Amino acid sequence: MNYSSKLVKVNKDPGHGSHITPVYMTSTFVFDNAEVGAQRFAGEDPGFMYSRLGNPNVRELEEKVAALEFGEGCLAFSSGMAAITGCLLGVLQAGDHVVAHTALYGATHAFLTKTVKKFGIDVTFVPFKTGDELEPHITDRTKVVYFETPSNPTLSLVDMKSVAAIAKQKDILTVVDNTFLSPYLQNPILCGIDIVIHSATKYLSGHGYLIGGLVISSKEIIDPMRKEVQKTMGANLAPMDAWLLCQGIRTLHIRMDRSQENAQILAERLEKHKAIEKVYFPGLASFEDKNIMEKQMKGPGAMISFVLKGGYETGVKLMNSVKLSTLAVSLGDVGTLIQHPASMTHAIIPKEEREKAGLYDGLVRFSVGIEDVEDIWKDLEMALE
Numbered sequence: 001m002n003y004s005s006k007l008v009k010v011n012k013d014p015g016h017g018s019h020i021t022p023v024y025m026t027s028t029f030v031f032d033n034a035e036v037g038a039q040r041f042a043g044e045d046p047g048f049m050y051s052r053l054g055n056p057n058v059r060e061l062e063e064k065v066a067a068l069e070f071g072e073g074c075l076a077f078s079s080g081m082a083a084i085t086g087c088l089l090g091v092l093q094a095g096d097h098v099v100a101h102t103a104l105y106g107a108t109h110a111f112l113t114k115t116v117k118k119f120g121i122d123v124t125f126v127p128f129k130t131g132d133e134l135e136p137h138i139t140d141r142t143k144v145v146y147f148e149t150p151s152n153p154t155l156s157l158v159d160m161k162s163v164a165a166i167a168k169q170k171d172i173l174t175v176v177d178n179t180f181l182s183p184y185l186q187n188p189i190l191c192g193i194d195i196v197i198h199s200a201t202k203y204l205s206g207h208g209y210l211i212g213g214l215v216i217s218s219k220e221i222i223d224p225m226r227k228e229v230q231k232t233m234g235a236n237l238a239p240m241d242a243w244l245l246c247q248g249i250r251t252l253h254i255r256m257d258r259s260q261e262n263a264q265i266l267a268e269r270l271e272k273h274k275a276i277e278k279v280y281f282p283g284l285a286s287f288e289d290k291n292i293m294e295k296q297m298k299g300p301g302a303m304i305s306f307v308l309k310g311g312y313e314t315g316v317k318l319m320n321s322v323k324l325s326t327l328a329v330s331l332g333d334v335g336t337l338i339q340h341p342a343s344m345t346h347a348i349i350p351k352e353e354r355e356k357a358g359l360y361d362g363l364v365r366f367s368v369g370i371e372d373v374e375d376i377w378k379d380l381e382m383a384l385e
Contacts, residue, residue: 023243061245064249069196070189073223077214079201080198080202083197084213087175090229097141098143100125101125103156109349122141138172145163145172145173149176150303152177152365158292161192174192179199179203182198182256185301194217194221199213200212206333212242255370262368266373270380273384280304281300282301
């Protein structure tokens with residue numbers, strides 16, 4: 001079944017026949033009688049009770065994303081970090097051990113180095129690409145293997161089938177952040193991964209007007225997480241944001257096609273530019289993880305990272321020189337975004353640890369939008385000069 005077929009409209013408004021599902025902006029829902037209320041709270045009636053516990057717009061979003069990621073269930077959170085923290089707190093307990101990749105989003109890294117220690121959970125950071133590289137770091141307490149592929153912001157890849165095979169042998173859960181590619185270009189569950197996470201703020205929304213997060217997995221994992229974590233954390237997605245996400249998802253494939261087409265052209269030009277030391281982009285022949293890309297990705301995506309000659313100061317100077325590209329710490333927008341990890345998203349990580357993960361001071365992260373590619377290039381070229 002192709003991408004569009006999974007988004008076939010199910011009319012959620014039979015009373016009025018609305019073409020687009022209405023926005024259910026309500027905090028609570030009315031019961032016909034006390035018996036119905038009791039049945040809903042007991043889980044015997046699928047109706048809604050309170051928007052923190054479920055809402056028609058949120059449910060529609062969850063059903064669509066679960067289908068797109070080949071999962072049995074989905075949980076929508078108020079942010080990508082809420083999805084990450086909620087997911088991990090939902091499957092971990094005191095005494096557990098996590099093996100996490102060294103190249104992670106800054107806030108994720110901070111959560112795994114500081115917050116989880118308060119709950120008696122240990123974390124080992126490893127730069128693995130395959131199950132063989134991962135295996136020596138697994139202990140009898142390891143409960144979760146966590147990674148991003150492509151990683152943020154070096155775009156390094158992890159062979160998901162290889163890692164999932166080792167983890168399943170040892171009854172360990174695998175968790176993958178799939179934000180950089182979206183369900184259109186990569187489906188980790190089809191590679192054997194147990195749990196998929198998205199910052200829905202990025203490509204799924206695509207228009208920079210909301211914050212949201214999603215966790216997709218089996219019903220066995222999602223159902224307890226819904227009751228035991230999200231219900232008590234209160235980190236639920238708002239109805240309007242869920243509605244906006246459903247609209248954004250309808251154009252995801254079109255946006256992704258144009259953005260990655262632009263990114264391919266720009267990456268090839270950047271690789272030849274005298275001011276650039278190195279370019280990281282899965283679509284380049286020089287990309288070191290090309291063999292992994294070809295096994296699990298449907299396209300290179302639209303994220304480019306490149307290292308400037310001159311280090312930190314040159315990175316800051318470039319940020320202050322672009323005109324068309326927007327200087328902002330997000331990605332996946334219809335407009336091109338640029339940022340400098342060493343001074344922004346990854347500044348929280350000590351320099352020594354950053355460099356171990358390939359996050360050099362001159363590295364720039366570039367989220368390519370859908371503008372005319374020549375306009376984007378002229379802006380970059382001018383700034384680089």
